[in-house]
Amino acid sequence: MFIPNSMIDTLFDYTALLKNEGALCELPENKYHQEVGIVGGGAAGVLAALELLKMGLNPVIYEVSPRLGGRLYSQPFFQLDDAEPPFAELGAMRIPVCSHVFFHYAKKVGLHCNVFFPTPGKEEGVIYYKKKLYEWHKGGAAPEPFKKLGILWELFINPYVEPVHAAWKKGDLETVQILWQSYIDRFKDKSLYQVLLEQSAIGLPENLDCFGSVGFGKIGLQPFFQFSFLEILRIVVNAFFSNNKKTAEGNSEFVKRLYELKVKTPQGEEVSLADRQAGRLHTMVLKIDYNPQTKNPILIYKDAENKISQKEFNAVIYTGSMSAAHLLGLTEKTNSGVYLFDQKIRESVQKSPMFYASKTYICTKNKFWKKLNLPPCILSDEITNNTFFMDYPFTKRGVICLSYSLGLNALKLTAVDPEHRVIIFKRVLEEICSVANKELIPLERQVVNIDWITEKFQNGAFKISVPGSDTGQHALYYQFQSVLTPEDKGVYLAGDGICWSSGWVEGALTTALNTVYSVAKRMGAQIKGPSPLDQKPDLFTY
Ligand SMILES: Cc1cc2nc3c(=O)[nH]c(=O)nc-3n(C[C@H](O)[C@H](O)[C@H](O)COP(=O)(O)OP(=O)(O)OC[C@H]3O[C@@H](n4cnc5c(N)ncnc54)[C@H](O)[C@@H]3O)c2cc1C
DSSP, rough: OOHHHHHHOOOOGGTTSSSSSSSSSSSGGGTTTTTEEEEEOBBBHHHHHHHHTTOOOOEEOOOSSSSSSSOOEEEESSSOOOOSSOOEEESSSOTTTTTTTHHHHHHHOOOOOOOOOOBBBBOEEEETTEEEEEEOOOOOOOOOHHHHHHHHHHHHHHHHHHHHHHHHHTOOHHHHHHHHHHHHHHHTOOHHHHHHHHHHTTTSTHHHHHHHHHHTTOOOOOGGGGGGGHHHHHHHHHTTTTEEEEOOTTHHHHHHHEEEEOOTTTSSSSTTTTTOEEEEEOOOEEEEEEEETTTTTEEEEEEETOEEEEEEOEEEEEEEEEHHHHHHHSSSSTTTTTOOOHHHHHHHHHOOOOOOEEEEEEESOHHHHHHTTTSSEEEETTOOOEEEEEOOOSSSSSSEEEEEEETHHHHHHTTOHHHHHHHHHHHHHHHHHHHHHHHHHOGGOOEEEEETTSSSTTTTEOOOTTTHHHHHHHHHGGGGTTTTTTTTSSSEEEEEETTTTSSHHHHHHHHHHHHHHHHHTTOBBBOOSGGGGGOOOSOOOO
């Protein structure tokens, strides 16, 4: 499978920026130690802070929750006296090998990322559909009728994907661009369901239900039916579902280690964000205001003691979700009577749709499934959706994702408390594999659960495109290029909420790098070599 070095909507190769060890940009010396405000301490916020620190600036990260990491969230199972406590990945679980920026920094901080994510066919798997059990053996083809649907899907999707990949492989970006533009024109207003049906993509309409339940064997696609077909095509073209890995230490560790990483500043210091105490936890940004005299943004925030303060910065990077931005009032006028963003961006912030997901984990005494030869992945059309038995190398315990529920199922589950959910999920799993179910006894009765829809300052798992929303998405993505234009208020948007392929950490990280360049330019840096600011907003018309 071809793994591109960039993402289809920008064709910008971020690895070219990361070849040098030093700072991304050179600032004038009189700008050293200036503070930059960062809203959000997830992957995007912390990476942006690290790169700004390397340039000689003092980033200040405001994070409403008690921890850094955001949606890279490896929640340890406490109450166990293990030296290496097992953990539940509540946000990102699998990292696709096309996540070049992620792996670049993961290598720098010494994470082990070569652990395979349980995928049917790559390992033993089971599909439970309409109360019938289908086995999918390691190295083998999917069982019927999924095999047939898989072939139909490939026959449908490959004629779109293969010519793009063939041209991309040869470095013929002009052809890649022509092809992707033709897909945008054709599909930008169509849902996945509509395209599957109109094009008889998987044969008869009755096949849709079965296809919806287990998709092409990675995840059921039914929860995505109403969303944009282009979003799915993007995922396939960008190779996000090809060859997924998981981090042995947990994805939170990625952010923690970036925070603790010592870097060299132009002033000759060896310092980390942690040394500088750059993170302000339990601190909620209440508003982003604007000073028309200095033309600088102001953050108004409430700290852990509920004290409300404000601070003016030369620049601010906002990395929260667009739903959180809407509730924060980023689309309203500031106290000085001006808007922070133009109307197109304000509308896009308000309309940005979110996808729902919830996860429920337990931890078992040991990795029982290995001894009993049981499949580690179960896909089903029941409320559990996806069940995974996770084998993390640094723990002897079994980490069981009883359910990774998506869309309406996730919404439905918010009415039930986690302990009751375990009973519901076990009822389903008893039907599927009673031998495994007997072993699913939560150690210390601990259930770790998350509903992303009700998670504070998230309001959903990740942004997702609906038919027609890519024009707004385009405005959000390129907002970082407003630096030094008449629209520039010194506030730049980054993170998963504005990237092209949301729901993948790579998008969060690349948009963080975009805004690092915006801040540098605003501070008078000489920008040499390739820069995300060179990305062309007119590369594609949406
Ligand atoms: C269920 C789920 C599954 C996923 N699966 C995968 C996967 O398999 N592979 C993959 O690559 N990616 C996956 N992702 C996506 C990945 O987790 C995200 O792309 C990435 O973590 C987003 O990072 P971020 O910094 O942009 O946003 P976040 O991590 O959300 O960080 C934003 C931070 O801002 C804080 N914040 C918001 N508003 C304020 C405020 N007003 N004041 C102070 N702080 C504020 C929030 O608390 C949060 O910590 C998944 C995400 C979810 C939720």
